[in-house]
Amino acid sequence: MLLDNAISWLDTALMDQLSAPGLLATTPEADYGSWVLAGVLLSLIVVYLASKLGGELSKRLNLPPVLGELVGGVIVGISALHLLMFPENSAAATDSVIMTGLQWLGNLDSEAMIHIFQSQSEVISVLAELGVIVLLFEIGLESDLRELTKVGYQAAIVAVVGVAAPFILGTVGLVTLFHVPVIPAVFAGAALTATSIGITSKVLSELGHLKSTEGQIIVGAAVIDDVLGIIILAVVASLAKTGDVDLLNVVYLIVSASGFLLGSVLLGKFFNKSFVAIADKLQTRGALLIPAFTFALVMAFLANVIHLEAILGAFAAGLVLDETDKRKELDQQVMPIADILVPIFFVTVGAKADLSVLNPAIAENRAGLVIATFLIAVAIIGKVVTGWAVFGQEGVNRLAIGIGMIPRGEVGLVFAGIGTASGVLDKPLEAAIIVMVILTTFVAPPLLQWSLKDQAEATPEEAPVG
């Protein structure tokens, strides 16, 4: 009894201590600090094991490592081992193996479990977002603004075709073949337009193709696609809500997006020199890295605030800093940060993908699977054709460009999520969209590698830094 008391006292004491610097805790929540940290540490350990095992296995099978990281995420996530769980998947704390383990270790009550699970998931989600921000910053640093503007028109055409083709094919097909009402069909069509810039650019980087003409067209098109996606989302959302399209809002988005991207490039020309001057003047550790990283965070924040995506800001920041003579040095310092943050993003995407919608043994999945087959066909065809929209580039690998636009990734899921939240999508159509997103995401990396395999310029950037 005495021992129990002392230990429970000690627990509280140590929780506080370990929640340092969350000290002088007066709120009860702060008492869980040590357990939140323990949960985050365990989750990160799971993330790194999954990403390394998956990535290495994928590499041995001659597939892009990022595919293995996604699959590793699926295995530790909601679809299999239940180690990495998130409240968004309407999982409870007790569904998470990590949380059950902590409960066993710490004798936690259910209130503590709920709080710790929430906090830990929130931290991992934000780390994943910081991961994709750093990824796009790195991609920006590795991209060449001059190259990118050189293929700007082609990228824009690829993006526009890649939005129009699947949208029209999908919407019309759903209405005529499956007798889906117009508004849900438009929603599903919109979900088909997305391109996951994160997954595509990571594969290109892994294959050493980021700087090839194809790579730059794909990245450029994916960036433009992201902007178009945000505009389409606004249109579709207001259509679903009011049955009307709010033109003013659309104009606002187009103007702010173009203004942001152009503005950051122009600002870049000015900021370049002052950036180098600032970095040269600093004498303490991180003299180059901290100003650069802060700049990326500022741009990500600005993009976020004007209703673009944070990752677009980080990409623009990378592009701007790529123009300085500190590029190489910076690249080398950002690499280890990307190494530890980026896997959190990919494993989390995999962990959150609920593959149970793919199970045909469950009767209610079947209607969705039929529609899904159609959506997948449209999703692939509608993007593959974009390669043939490229003009004025002799001998360019059109197939690779088209394939590079296939993965829908997280952006596609957003449409499904909003559609469901607004009540526009019924269960089968929602499931079909999710299946389409998962499949295009997982199928694109190996396809892209295959389509690029005969290309000469592959100098894998995969080698670890010395």
Next chain:
Amino acid sequence: MLLDNAISWLDTALMDQLSAPGLLATTPEADYGSWVLAGVLLSLIVVYLASKLGGELSKRLNLPPVLGELVGGVIVGISALHLLMFPENSAAATDSVIMTGLQWLGNLDSEAMIHIFQSQSEVISVLAELGVIVLLFEIGLESDLRELTKVGYQAAIVAVVGVAAPFILGTVGLVTLFHVPVIPAVFAGAALTATSIGITSKVLSELGHLKSTEGQIIVGAAVIDDVLGIIILAVVASLAKTGDVDLLNVVYLIVSASGFLLGSVLLGKFFNKSFVAIADKLQTRGALLIPAFTFALVMAFLANVIHLEAILGAFAAGLVLDETDKRKELDQQVMPIADILVPIFFVTVGAKADLSVLNPAIAENRAGLVIATFLIAVAIIGKVVTGWAVFGQEGVNRLAIGIGMIPRGEVGLVFAGIGTASGVLDKPLEAAIIVMVILTTFVAPPLLQWSLKDQAEATPEEAPVG
């Protein structure tokens, strides 16, 4: 009206999108995802600006940069600008300038504000904890196990004297001079025993003195002091709770702590080779960094779970990996990660330090300030004497060793926090402990630099990596 509707719709949509990969959100909390990210981005921007401005200014004034980072934190924190606020300081969301800014940008209701403030603070606190974990991992990598064992006895003696002297002086002084009852006096005495390994080791590293005999004695003593501190905390806590000391618990802590530290060193000898073998076999990015980082996280988790501090585990992991031939390469890759994570820790410590207890204009502070003066004297004298406990080391800088043990940092605050939570400490005594902690923390870096300034071996490690 229509525009407002569409924009609020769009807000929800974009919040979801930007909370990617927190997708398919069904819980209302997930809708705040984008704002949590925005809050975290803004907080990090504030952290980096404060740490760089403070650190650089400190450097120009010929003071250790970490002092500037702490002061930078104070300026942006609860004591001045209210940019970086934490619920632990019983701050509300509306007290935070960042949160007010987000509220203005996003038209957030008070429920959203509370949730976003909580989540954002939780994320920053965990990032700060990861920061001090990475710091101790780096310090471990930079420390030499052989050197450390060579000065092991001296470090142990310094630690024991540095615990005993201030404890006895403080407790006896409080009882006899200030007529404080025994139990609160014991609590305050216990708070005097702590040493902040983070602050001391960072200053040593900045001054290029980490590997000197003095540096290794201080780091070794600070590690042992941390373990002793945890044991003292257990004793004092059970004393306060039951009026009795639970010997079994004390024995458990001593055994587990020694077992952990010895075990990790022995494990290290075995793990060394397999670690290099694993790192050599991996072919994907982060081949060296990810296994090393995962190892550090595992050790931090284990230390946390057996009721030691997570940072002790990370330090042990660093020590172990320091023995491999990958040391240099690893060191270089951990550096940028430390550069971006460690400032979050120091700025957060500063931001959470509430200097209002120092204001003598407030009547209720005065009693505390008188006791504080006594505690500060004991805190400094009780640690400075430890240098003269070192034996068998000719020409060692005894003053520097003593001064290196002065900063109480976050560990000292834990005692104050637990004392207050358990009702043992009255307001003036609690305030006095906080003042003592703040002052010793801020005074130690410049004193340490001064005491080491005539020493030859200073080869500042402060230069940015190229």
